[in-house]
Amino acid sequence: MPELPRDSVGLVTPQTAHFDDPLALACGKTLPAYDLVYETYGTLNAARSNAVLICHALSGHHHAAGFHSAEERKPGWWDAHIGPGKSIDTDRYFVVSLNNLGGCHGSTGPNSENPETGRQWGPDFPMMTVGDWVHSQARLADRLGIERFAAVIGGSLGGMQVVQWTLAYPERIANAAVIAATPKLSAQNIAFNEVARQAIRSDPDYHDGWYAEQGKVPRRGLKLARMVGHITYLSEDAMGSKFGRDLRTDDLNFGYDVEFQVESYLRYQGDTFSTSFDANTYLLMTKALDYFDPAAPHGGDLARALAPAACPFLVVSFTTDWRFPPSRSRELVNALVRAGKAVSYANIDSPHGHDAFLMPEPRYQAVFTAFMARVARDLGLEDHP
Amino acid sequence: MPELPRDSVGLVTPQTAHFDDPLALACGKTLPAYDLVYETYGTLNAARSNAVLICHALSGHHHAAGFHSAEERKPGWWDAHIGPGKSIDTDRYFVVSLNNLGGCHGSTGPNSENPETGRQWGPDFPMMTVGDWVHSQARLADRLGIERFAAVIGGSLGGMQVVQWTLAYPERIANAAVIAATPKLSAQNIAFNEVARQAIRSDPDYHDGWYAEQGKVPRRGLKLARMVGHITYLSEDAMGSKFGRDLRTDDLNFGYDVEFQVESYLRYQGDTFSTSFDANTYLLMTKALDYFDPAAPHGGDLARALAPAACPFLVVSFTTDWRFPPSRSRELVNALVRAGKAVSYANIDSPHGHDAFLMPEPRYQAVFTAFMARVARDLGLEDHP
Numbered sequence: 163m164p165e166l167p168r169d170s171v172g173l174v175t176p177q178t179a180h181f182d183d184p185l186a187l188a189c190g191k192t193l194p195a196y197d198l199v200y201e202t203y204g205t206l207n208a209a210r211s212n213a214v215l216i217c218h219a220l221s222g223h224h225h226a227a228g229f230h231s232a233e234e235r236k237p238g239w240w241d242a243h244i245g246p247g248k249s250i251d252t253d254r255y256f257v258v259s260l261n262n263l264g265g266c267h268g269s270t271g272p273n274s275e276n277p278e279t280g281r282q283w284g285p286d287f288p289m290m291t292v293g294d295w296v297h298s299q300a301r302l303a304d305r306l307g308i309e310r311f312a313a314v315i316g317g318s319l320g321g322m323q324v325v326q327w328t329l330a331y332p333e334r335i336a337n338a339a340v341i342a343a344t345p346k347l348s349a350q351n352i353a354f355n356e357v358a359r360q361a362i363r364s365d366p367d368y369h370d371g372w373y374a375e376q377g378k379v380p381r382r383g384l385k386l387a388r389m390v391g392h393i394t395y396l397s398e399d400a401m402g403s404k405f406g407r408d409l410r411t412d413d414l415n416f417g418y419d420v421e422f423q424v425e426s427y428l429r430y431q432g433d434t435f436s437t438s439f440d441a442n443t444y445l446l447m448t449k450a451l452d453y454f455d456p457a458a459p460h461g462g463d464l465a466r467a468l469a470p471a472a473c474p475f476l477v478v479s480f481t482t483d484w485r486f487p488p489s490r491s492r493e494l495v496n497a498l499v500r501a502g503k504a505v506s507y508a509n510i511d512s513p514h515g516h517d518a519f520l521m522p523e524p525r526y527q528a529v530f531t532a533f534m535a536r537v538a539r540d541l542g543l544e545d546h547p
Numbered sequence: 548m549p550e551l552p553r554d555s556v557g558l559v560t561p562q563t564a565h566f567d568d569p570l571a572l573a574c575g576k577t578l579p580a581y582d583l584v585y586e587t588y589g590t591l592n593a594a595r596s597n598a599v600l601i602c603h604a605l606s607g608h609h610h611a612a613g614f615h616s617a618e619e620r621k622p623g624w625w626d627a628h629i630g631p632g633k634s635i636d637t638d639r640y641f642v643v644s645l646n647n648l649g650g651c652h653g654s655t656g657p658n659s660e661n662p663e664t665g666r667q668w669g670p671d672f673p674m675m676t677v678g679d680w681v682h683s684q685a686r687l688a689d690r691l692g693i694e695r696f697a698a699v700i701g702g703s704l705g706g707m708q709v710v711q712w713t714l715a716y717p718e719r720i721a722n723a724a725v726i727a728a729t730p731k732l733s734a735q736n737i738a739f740n741e742v743a744r745q746a747i748r749s750d751p752d753y754h755d756g757w758y759a760e761q762g763k764v765p766r767r768g769l770k771l772a773r774m775v776g777h778i779t780y781l782s783e784d785a786m787g788s789k790f791g792r793d794l795r796t797d798d799l800n801f802g803y804d805v806e807f808q809v810e811s812y813l814r815y816q817g818d819t820f821s822t823s824f825d826a827n828t829y830l831l832m833t834k835a836l837d838y839f840d841p842a843a844p845h846g847g848d849l850a851r852a853l854a855p856a857a858c859p860f861l862v863v864s865f866t867t868d869w870r871f872p873p874s875r876s877r878e879l880v881n882a883l884v885r886a887g888k889a890v891s892y893a894n895i896d897s898p899h900g901h902d903a904f905l906m907p908e909p910r911y912q913a914v915f916t917a918f919m920a921r922v923a924r925d926l927g928l929e930d931h932p
Contacts (some may be wrong), residue, residue: 189801289801349786349809350778356810357774360817363803364767366751382749389742390775393735401734407840414838416574416674418748418830422837424734425741432745445803452807453799455792 169245170237171203171228171252176268179305185263185298188453191288194277198302199268200224200260203244204252206306212543213308214250215299216240216259217316217323220391220447221439223267226259227252242522249530253545254538255312263298264290264447266440273374273440283442285371290446292319292454296326300334310334313537317341317519318486319447322454325494328471329456337537339476339530342483342519344490345464345497346455351485354394355448358387362441371442380441385432387444392431397482397515457497464497474504476533478526480518481511506533554630555622556588556613556637561653564690570648570683573838576673579662583687584653585609585645588629589637591691597928598693599635600684601625601644602701602708605776605832606824608652611644612637627907634915638930639923640697648683649675649832651825658759658825668827670756675831677704677839681711685719695719698922702726702904703871704832707839710879713856714841722922724861724915727868727904729875730849730882731840736870739779740833743772747826756827765826770817772829777816782867782900842882849882859889861918863911865903866896891918 166172178197185193201224206213216226218239227244229237243249244257261269264287272287279286303311314327314335321343327335347355362368365383369376396404405424420426457464475498479491488509498505508529512518518526537543551557563582570578586609591598601611603624612629614622628634629642646654649672657672664671688696699712699720706728712720732740747753750768754761781789790809805811842849860883864876873894883890893914897903903911922928 346792348783349790349792349807350781350783352792352807353774353778353786353809353813356807356813357771357778359803360774360814361746361771364771386742386746386749386771389738389745393738393742396735398733398735401738405734407731407734407737407843416834418744418834422734422737422741424738428738428741429745449801449803458792 166229166232169247170241171245173232174201174203174225174228174230174238176201176224176230178268179302181301183301185294185301187288187294188291189289193263193270193288196263196270196298197268197274198260198263198270198298200258200302201226201228201238202259203227203257204255206256206308207543210307210309211312211541212254212256213303213306213311214255214257215303215311215314216244216257217295217299217314217320218259218262219316219318219320220451221435221444222320223265224259224261224269225267227257239520242520243527243530249527249534250315251534251545254543255534258302258306258308260299260302262290262295264443266443271440272371272442272446282374284374285442287442287446290450292322292326292450293330295450296323296330299323299327300331303334310336312541312543313337313339313534315339315341316343318343318516319451322451325456326454328473328475329467332470332472335473336541337473337476337533338471339478339533340491340494341478342480342486342491342516343494344486345457345494347452348490352452354390355452357390358448359445361386361390362445368441373441379436381436384436384439384441384444388435389428389432392428394485395516397484397513399482400513400515403513464493465500468497468501468503471498471501471503475506476529477505477507478519478529479509480514480516481509482513483516483518485516551614551617554632555626556630558617559586559588559610559613559615559623561586561609561615563653564687566686566690568686570679570686572673572679573676574674578648578655578673581648581655581683582653582659583645583648583655583683585643585687586611586613586623588612588642588644589640591641591693592928595692595694596697596926597640598688598691598696599640599642600688600696600699601629601642602680602684602699602705603644603647604701604703604705605836606820606829607705608650609644609646609654610652612642624905627905628912628915634912634919635700636919636930639928640919643687643691643693645684645687647675647680649828651828656825657756657827657831667759669759670827672827672831675835677707677711677835678715680835681708681715684708684712685716688719695721697926697928698722698724698919700724700726701728703728703901704836707836710841711839713858713860714852717855717857720858721926722858722861722918723856724863724918725876725879726863727865727871727876727901728879729871730842730879732837733875737837739775740837742775743833744830746771746775747830753826758826764821766821769821769824769826769829773820774813774817777813779870780901782869782898784867785898785900788898849878850885853882853886853888856883856886856888860891861914862890862892863904863914864894865899865901866894867898868901868903870901
């Protein structure tokens, strides 16, 4: 058995929490019962005061750190930041990471059975919002005996969930870390999501969302959706320095086979995604992104919308992120300042674009680690080695 | 009959020039014979010294100005800049605008008959490069008795053709105007083109390019390609101020019908394009964009590549263009300066992104008009009202 890295949380096993109390959703429908799949890392202390919730992004899931088996090639998606001695130090914190409702990694979603029909939910799975997710996350916290999180943390769409936590459950969140996120999507953000949705929904194998019953997968659409997404996750500079105009072969072939390295990379990313992610989940996750806009019920006044928030915030952006650029993070920071909230803000110099939030950039790690150390001091947490 | 605008070139009729001399192409193949469809505006003077060539962009064609009939709703694509008293003043200049080879507006292209097979060329139409196009344009100039153009002018992919003219036929171009263009695509530019190509080529109605023989059109792919393109043509700000997060209906419908205005706009643009443009043409035009890189044979040294150029240049960029941003235009300007060439450069403040090059922005018009007036003075041209 290969040895696991010493700063890894090690082997982890996903758990499932079943809920029988119906969940009323923003769309007007009700989810009669549901499962949430989650993982935990570290140990919950006796006071139950050291829990941290991780909220995942568009194509994320519960497997944020460690390995499911010794053979697993890659650790969880945020392993760079979760583990013993890492920014979110599992010697100190009890970390909870779940797959959101509507997901395709075990929590109730389009691939689950619709109890009313006995068929898969498929495209009938109700549309989810960030508010619905946070509601379901609070129920998971109840189940785990967590009255109040030491911190709720997320990047990108995960950061929107953190903002929502501070508004919906201000008494249950002691600290908020909003990373590479924005208080709402721009028209251009929505436009890119719409291209992805059209790609999936116009794939003949989509079958109006009933592809599973037809034994099909809308691979072409998923591939295109991911290719478009990937362009927005990488900075132009990162793409330039990674691939430039390098050719895959010695010469141009003057055809439509791969000529440039960047074509090969995008096709590979798209192909991989198209065999591992669910189309209906992707559609509803992009919609949840589009819908999030806490300022809307307050006439667009974000500071007013943030009034209920009661905890200190860390906001982090990355210089070359053009999906959710620093200017959009500063909208949140400025509104928090106007609302009289405690906020720290770091704009991290990184060439990696939006993807930087997943990476072990030293200055990012330093800011994140210092924030989490301050959280521990404030709450009087001690290490549990 | 409705009256045409007084500053219009009026009713115009496309003409066709047939060429029987084979055209050797960069890809190694030879086009045995071909047609070029073109329009002209204004009058060629006795000295044949007042001709201006317009080179079109990705989805452009020969119809740059005026109207094909009194009922035509929209004039040619560059009517804002071509006409009596406009930047390219047809009282002074004889303007030639053609549809490039491989196009779908009348010039020989994938929809034309392949003389070797008697079938349509379809996907067998040879891959074109900017160099091939300029070669064919020079032959059209021969046919029209134009030894030397007073100016060759183009935006975007058209601007690349202008650069190529200065290198391939320095003695045949008196002035060059390169607008909203770049000396080569970046990895991100190629990536967006690749998404468009994958969208078209993965559409089951594409039939490996033989869709016409199957009585099909790969509409879904063309629509997606155009939607992605459109996002890159508009600035984020323009999209934001045009659509913001405005809803199409009073409320969210929590479904996949249009909810946001920007979705409606993109779908409309995509649908319109998918019924009017040819898929094989779109594919090869994106490839011509990808291939253009005059510095490549000179070890990436653009100044060295530009050595043959002998005419003054005007280079124009637009502040919010993120497809070919000002920094990319300045690469060309700086290389021209290093090569000791005469170059004027204007970075025009415009909110309209890449599309600004098509629009009547006053400062852009002023720069363009002054440049064309200087060209006329240098060449001793007089108005022909």
